[in-house]
Amino acid sequence: MIDALTLALGLAALALAAWCGFAFSRDQSTKDWHFIGMAVVTVLALAQLVIGVVRLAGGDKPAQGTAIFVAYLLGAAASVPAAGFMSLAERTRWGSATVSAGAVVLAVLEVRLYDIWGG
Amino acid sequence: MAQSTEANGTGEKPGFDLGQGPGRLLVWLYGVFTVAAASRAVVQMLLDFGKAPLAYLLSAAAAVVYAFITYSLVRGGPRARRAALVCCAAELAGVLTVGTWTLADKSAFPDATVWSDYGMGYLFIPVILPVTAMLWLRRAEGTTGR
Numbered sequence: 001m002i003d004a005l006t007l008a009l010g011l012a013a014l015a016l017a018a019w020c021g022f023a024f025s026r027d028q029s030t031k032d033w034h035f036i037g038m039a040v041v042t043v044l045a046l047a048q049l050v051i052g053v054v055r056l057a058g059g060d061k062p063a064q065g066t067a068i069f070v071a072y073l074l075g076a077a078a079s080v081p082a083a084g085f086m087s088l089a090e091r092t093r094w095g096s097a098t099v100s101a102g103a104v105v106l107a108v109l110e111v112r113l114y115d116i117w118g119g
Numbered sequence: 120m121a122q123s124t125e126a127n128g129t130g131e132k133p134g135f136d137l138g139q140g141p142g143r144l145l146v147w148l149y150g151v152f153t154v155a156a157a158s159r160a161v162v163q164m165l166l167d168f169g170k171a172p173l174a175y176l177l178s179a180a181a182a183v184v185y186a187f188i189t190y191s192l193v194r195g196g197p198r199a200r201r202a203a204l205v206c207c208a209a210e211l212a213g214v215l216t217v218g219t220w221t222l223a224d225k226s227a228f229p230d231a232t233v234w235s236d237y238g239m240g241y242l243f244i245p246v247i248l249p250v251t252a253m254l255w256l257r258r259a260e261g262t263t264g265r
Contacts, residue, residue, distance in 0.1 A: 067166065071158050083147060090143040098147045105151055108242070 002051065002117055009044045009076070010110035016041050016080070017103035023096040030087045030096050038084045038099065045077040045106065048113075064116040072116060076109045137195040137203070137259055145252055148244065149189040155241070156182035156233045163230065171230035177217055178232045181245075184210050188252065204256045211249040214238060218246075 016037050023030065052073045056062075062069035083102025087095030138146045160179035168175060184206055191203035218237035221228050231240060238245030 065166070067162050071162060075154065075158070079151070082150075086143060086147055090139065092140060094140050094143050097141075097144045101144060101147055101151075 002048075002055065003114065005044070005048050005051065006110050006114050006117070009041070009048055010107050010114075012041050012044060013080070013103045013106040013110065017100045017107065020096045020100035020103065024093045024100060027093045028096060029091045029093060030084075030099055034087075034096070034099065035084060038080050041080050041103070041106070042077070042084075045080065049073045049077045062117045069113070069116050072109055072113050076106055076113065079103075079106045079109065137200060137256070138192045141255055142192055142259075145248075145255060146189060146192045148248055149185055149192065149252075152233070152241075152245070152248070153182055153185040153189050156185055159233060171228060174228045174230045174232045174235070177213075177234065181210075181213065181233045184213065192252075200256055200259055204253060207249040207252045207256065211246075211253075214245050214249065 019037060020030065020034060023034065052069065056066060056069070079102050080099070083099045083105075087099045089095075090098065136142065156178050160175055160182055163171075163175045163178070188203050188206045188210070191199040191206070214234045214237060217232060217234035221232070221235040228235060233241065234245055237243060
């Protein structure tokens, strides 16, 4: 369950990164559609956070420690919205680049989360 | 943001801001690394400081440098620019020193730092970032006065 969501979120993050990277290459700022994409990815990340916490409360133990797992869950939930807010203030191609970088960060966090949960 | 729209053709404007345009991406990346290094240092110190005190203290030092550069980029102005330039140089020196050190004497580092193996665990961004930032800060020179 957690693994499937981690995979889905990682792929969604990469898609978002590619999409915003495309906007960057076309010299465009982030548009409404990009923000909808960010919202979808953020909702998935929040769902992951909730499911992760529920699983912890249910007695599951991540292989590499609970504190690190929670820290990565919080980071994963925060990275895309934070980058989104920065792109709101930067209405140039560099705003798109920032969101793209934020999505790459999320994808990396998902890989790490997979390791931390499963060992 | 309103001033920045008055950019002239060359892309240089009176109120040149370190945290705008490409600088925005740098602010974001430095912010991410501040959080990454700080949380790494805090979690590891709380869990088991005795395991690798040197590595954890180096991560904490890296977090402080990252935080200061982030702040300087956001703040802008000639003084912040110079301060950030010095810190980026220190950051690059730190990455290269710690990177070499971790390769030369693995026994000193039972656990990794942010800068271990030239930041390999972080996609080598710790090496690339200070170079990029210094190029950006140098380009910003002259547009912020001095």
